[in-house]
Amino acid sequence: MQIPEIGPKTALFLDFDGTLVEIAETPTRVVVPPDLPVLLSKLRDLLGGAVAIVSGRPLLDTDRLLAPFSGASSGEHGAAIRHIDGTLDEVRSEVAVPEEWKKALAEETGQLSGVILELKPHGVTLHYRLAPDRQDDVWRIARSLVSDDHPWFRLIPARMAVEIGVKATTKGRAVENLMAAPPFAGRVPIFIGDDFADEAGMAAARRLGGQGLRVGEVFGGEPAAVRAWLQDGVERLTRPVMA
Ligand SMILES: [Mg+2]
Incomplete structure (x- = not known):
């Protein structure tokens, strides 16, 4: 499959474990490469804020792991969605495992x-x-x-x-919700994920005129290849336009 390029009108939706970082033996042992938060911050700025983390982890978990990066984010497969202005769209707290x-x-x-x-x-x-x-x-x-x-x-x-x-929430719900408002609205979504729960996010990105990319298929199963692609996007977006 042809890997798309990150362009000025792209909106990025990125899973965390197995996509941005290598899967660890336990969720707490995950290792975040030290340059990843900076890379995500650069992309967020270059894409007008249209970079979202869409994870199965709780929001605060990815916030902490990716600090000082901050931006739009969804946790627990769409159960919690935070817009870039900090607005939180969360399923009611009563809807939780008993x-x-x-x-x-x-x-x-x-x-x-x-x-x-x-x-x-x-x-x-x-x-x-x-x-x-x-x-x-x-x-x-x-x-x-x-x-x-x-x-x-x-x-x-x-x-x-x-x-x-x-049951009512999926990563697809997160993509649709974020794409309905600035700075995502009107952009072309690219969703990247490695797991079953990412399929709904990929499907939503395709429905909205974009693409869903599987790490296993497009990036050889390597989060390092995803990070290199993101870095390439930063360089592409900062390159001076030739007259
Ligand atoms: Mg994953």
Whole structure:
């Protein structure tokens, strides 16, 4: 697939884990390259602010990891969306995985060594990267709480993890919501992601006249290649126009 170029009318929607940074053994062990926040800040300025992080992590988590970069962002697969002016569009705080579920999940995963339970404001993620042989157990536990037709929650398969998330929200919702307002409106969206949950974001970007790029297909599965492409975009946008 031809890799598109970042142009002055581009809007970027970037997943975090597996896209901007290499996936770590556990979410807390992720390593952010020291020049990444500066790179994102430059792109944000060159694109009039139209750079958004669209992650499954909570908003504050990517904020902290990418500081001092700040900008538009969506956390928990569209459950929380923050516009560039700081306006927050978040599903109601009552729409969150019940405390009893969290307790039950903590007890059950506590029996499975290597399985990590990540609690988020609206959802929870069960990570089995350190215990791949526990995949079936983890899915059984998750399915015991969330059936396919559950009215409020859904299971989101991820790389070596399964997440219980709010049903009404997706990364596609985040893209559509942000694209409806400045500085994104009228731009051509490019969504980059590496995982199942990114498909909705890619589909939304395509519906809005842009592109959805899979890291595995377009960037050889390498976040370093995504970062190089972003750096290339910075150079392209700052190059003086030849008369
Ligand atoms: Mg990812």
